[in-house]
Amino acid sequence: MLFVPSSSDFLAILPEIILTVSAAALLLFSISARPFKRYVGEITLFIIVVAGWARLTFPLPGKVWGGTIQIDAVSSFVDLYILAAVFVCVWSAGPFLRRAEYEHTEFYSLLLLATVGAMVMASAVDALPLFLGLELLSLPLYALTAFLKRTSISLEAGLKYFVVGAFASAFVVYGLALLYGATGTTNLVAMGHAVRAMDGLNPLLALGLAGVVGGFAFKLALFPFHSWAPDVWQGSPTPVTAFLSVVPKGAVLIALFRLVDGMDLLILSSRWLIVGSILAIGSQFLGNFAAIVQRDIKRMLAYSGIAHMGYAMVAVIVAGLDGGTGVLVYMSAYTLMNIGAFAVVAFFSIDEGEAHLISDLQAQGWHRPIPALALTICLFSLAGIPPLFGFTAKFMVFGAAVNGGFVWLAVIGVVNSLVSAFCYLRVVYVMYMKPESSIATEFSPSFTLTAAAALTAVGVFVIGLYPTPILTAARVAALNLVR
Amino acid sequence: MTALIFLTAAAIAIIFAVVAVVHRSPIMNVLALVGMFLAIAMVFAIIGMDFLAAIQVIVYSGAILVLFLFAIMLLDLRRVEGIGEGGVFQLLLGCIAVIGLGGAVVFAAARLSPETGAWVTGAEYGTAYPIGRALTGSHLFAFEFVSVVLAAAIIAAVYLARRDR
Incomplete structure (x- = not known):
């Protein structure tokens, strides 16, 4: 049957089209209209708002483009937290790039293209757009990681991320090829049907799944595929680290969930539970215990990110409606609090080539009260302290685990949350209880960064107090996410 | 006979792949890659994928790797050090x-048993027709989306390679 795209096919991907066209237009604009080049950041913010508006306004038709893309409540939920994250990244990138003297339009262009990749990946129900989305997400990020070309740790981070990321992509595409070989279809839904019709995993399927899950685990920085994360997070420009820490994970985790839930892996194979819980529990323990000994706050947040993906992985293992809701709520919470924390890290940064030592933050709680308070709220939320959003998210995930009969996973998760509280509270302790260090006076105050951090912190607080709308939206979206 | 040709092609592909990774000279790496792609094209031809086999030779061995070779010769890379x-x-x-x-x-x-795996068959098996149909039909989105991916890669590469004033 010949497929001819209709207007609803185009309207469904209007946000992606807006972002892609703008990414190209920004580059041309900055060459042809040089006097306006310094407003590129503001224009990008406007474009992101327009894309978000388009996603909210136009109908969500479900399967479009011959059934390879599914634009529904999941897309709108995931796209909105991705766009919110990119908005804060771009917002905090302006003063950051100006200070580092890297005001190139490519930064915004590549950021928008990576966003499109993440959005397509989260909406893809076919192996082909799934993989291409992953590539469009990764390729710009390799360059963005190395964006500070005159700084060696940024280049090192870019090279490391490129090598590891290309390796992971190769595993994903090899795995997807084997899954296609085993089931005869590239459609994830049909793939799930075909697999559920089999009795158990055949070797081809097992190998394909291992490739895909392994590759995704690389991208998610799950134990034992995590070793690139701390170096890359530390070396990247801080707004890029903020993006890197949330957007790829939000998209990859949704794709992983679709695959796991579509094939009903828990029923299909007893080995999946072992593999999944090694990824989840290993990441939690490694992330939290390694975070305790870090002196650089970006490295600390990197290990904490590994641990958080471990918690989110619990929801993927549980699968079903509860698991789906858990994944969505957890990723939105993680996005908000991590972005806020990184906006503050960008505020407390003097030179990108230097380490961002936690000890440099001494007494900042009194000297720069607003960013310090925002960081405190975000870190408390990351630790899962009520009544913040992070607590709600952990509650949903561990609640889903208990309901699904995985009490042990929930118990291990709660124990790990307690351990993690130590490394977050240590930063707060340094900020409020220690005398000022000599370096502290050099932080140049930035209204933009303060506002970005304050806004996310208020978001974390308010949603924590009144989570019902988000939880309802996640529940509705999860109905579309599960098979 | 088919099995013999397949095993030969597979062995050649593996040997060339290893050479492509371990040899110290970039020129040898690329030439080994050309050999590997030709062996893969042979495998495609054995299973009746005539069109893929031809494309593999024309596009990969013929065009892309020759471009690699030119780039390496222009940059005068004689040996990979370190x-x-x-x-x-x-x-x-x-x-x-x-x-x-x-x-x-x-x-x-x-x-694996021969029944494992889904076999695609039909009158047009191996010709350009089903591939073209898939690319401009149900996979039209992916087909167009590749151009965005390539554009992103170009922007990224140009930024990294550009010398700042």
Whole structure:
């Protein structure tokens, strides 16, 4: 049957089209209209708002483009937290790039293209757009990681991320090829049907799944595929680290969930539970215990990110409606609090080539009260302290685990949350209880960064107090996410 | 006979792939890659994928790798230095990983029965028609989306390679 795209096919991907066209237009604009080049950041913010508006306004038709893309409540939920994250990244990138003297339009262009990749990946129900989305997400990020070309740790981070990321992509595409070989279809839904019709995993399927899950685990920085994360997070420009820490994970985790839930892996194979819980529990323990000994706050947040993906992985293992809701709520919470924390890290940064030592933050709680308070709220939320959003998210995930009969996973998760509280509270302790260090006076105050951090912190607080709308939206979206 | 040709092609592909990775001269790496792609084209031809086999030769061996070769000659890269000198420990770990992964693939392949896997058949099997139909039909989105991916890669590469004023 010949497929001819209709207007609803185009309207469904209007946000992606807006972002892609703008990414190209920004580059041309900055060459042809040089006097306006310094407003590129503001224009990008406007474009992101327009894309978000388009996603909210136009109908969500479900399967479009011959059934390879599914634009529904999941897309709108995931796209909105991705766009919110990119908005804060771009917002905090302006003063950051100006200070580092890297005001190139490519930064915004590549950021928008990576966003499109993440959005397509989260909406893809076919192996082909799934993989291409992953590539469009990764390729710009390799360059963005190395964006500070005159700084060696940024280049090192870019090279490391490129090598590891290309390796992971190769595993994903090899795995997807084997899954296609085993089931005869590239459609994830049909793939799930075909697999559920089999009795158990055949070797081809097992190998394909291992490739895909392994590759995704690389991208998610799950134990034992995590070793690139701390170096890359530390070396990247801080707004890029903020993006890197949330957007790829939000998209990859949704794709992983679709695959796991579509094939009903828990029923299909007893080995999946072992593999999944090694990824989840290993990441939690490694992330939290390694975070305790870090002196650089970006490295600390990197290990904490590994641990958080471990918690989110619990929801993927549980699968079903509860698991789906858990994944969505957890990723939105993680996005908000991590972005806020990184906006503050960008505020407390003097030179990108230097380490961002936690000890440099001494007494900042009194000297720069607003960013310090925002960081405190975000870190408390990351630790899962009520009544913040992070607590709600952990509650949903561990609640889903208990309901699904995985009490042990929930118990291990709660124990790990307690351990993690130590490394977050240590930063707060340094900020409020220690005398000022000599370096502290050099932080140049930035209204933009303060506002970005304050806004996310208020978001974390308010949603924590009144989570019902988000939880309802996640529940509705999860109905579309599960098979 | 088919099995013999397949095994020959597979052996050539593996040998060339290893050479492409371990040889110190970039020119030799690319030439080995050309050889590997030709062997893969042979495998495609054996299973009746005539169109893919031709495309493999024309596009990969003919165009892309020749471009690689030109780039390497222009840059005058004679030898790759400093790579693969990570010490005995890394070498050992790498070997274990390769043998483990290769073992897993061989183990899985050995336990496969001919019925496993979905076979695509039909009158137009192996011709350009079904491929063209898939690319401009149900996979139209992916087909167009590739251009965005390539554009992103170009922007990224140009930024990294550009000399700042």
